[in-house]
Amino acid sequence: MEDESGIFARESAYLERYVQLGIASGRVISVSFPAAPEDDAEPDHPLLERVVAYLEGERDDFEDVTVALTVPTAHRTVLEATRAIPYGEQVSVERLARTAGLDADSDDDRNVVRDALASNPAPLLIPDHRVRDGPSAAPPEVEQRLRSLEGL
Structure with missing residues (x-):
């Protein structure tokens, strides 16, 4: 995931909406839950696989995922x-x-x-x-x- 950048989204039956990730230089910059994904969102990403598994009941703390925080x-x-x-x-x-x-x-x-x-x-x-x-x-x-x- 080091150099990956883009928007990735997958529909979640459990949430009844999409999970959408924004990733820049391998770091998560956003997570959102739109009714429909961005037009250029890709459906495949290893982190999306983990999120879907979590939403299906698999425990995951996502502790190893780097989140880029540009906040105060x-x-x-x-x-x-x-x-x-x-x-x-x-x-x-x-x-x-x-x-x-x-x-x-x-x-x-x-x-x-x-x-x-x-x-x-x-x-x-x-x-x-x-x-x-x-x-x-x-x-x-x-x-x-x-x-x-x-x-x-």
Whole structure:
């Protein structure tokens, strides 16, 4: 995947929509869930194979997948902490704030967490669906299916 770039998409029966990956220089720059893929999206990519297997019930933490985060530093810290939430577990916004080194008692810091989750460029790979009282960058129906898949 080192030098690959492009848009890759595959339909998911479980999600009832497509999973679309944007990849630049072998790094994931976006994950989205459109009703129809981009016209130039390719259907085959090893990471898409893993995502489909995950959506069919195979556990995968996608820990080895490189996600290019071009976000503010505070958001990066939150999203990196979100990536560390294990499969099948969930945390609160407050706990995630503490894990990210923020003040869980501060409204401003909790808002930083919520803003980071809402603007997550790679939902599923950065599993914002595991934050029970935070927003997800995935559409609500996708978030609920991901939560259900992991028993949350």
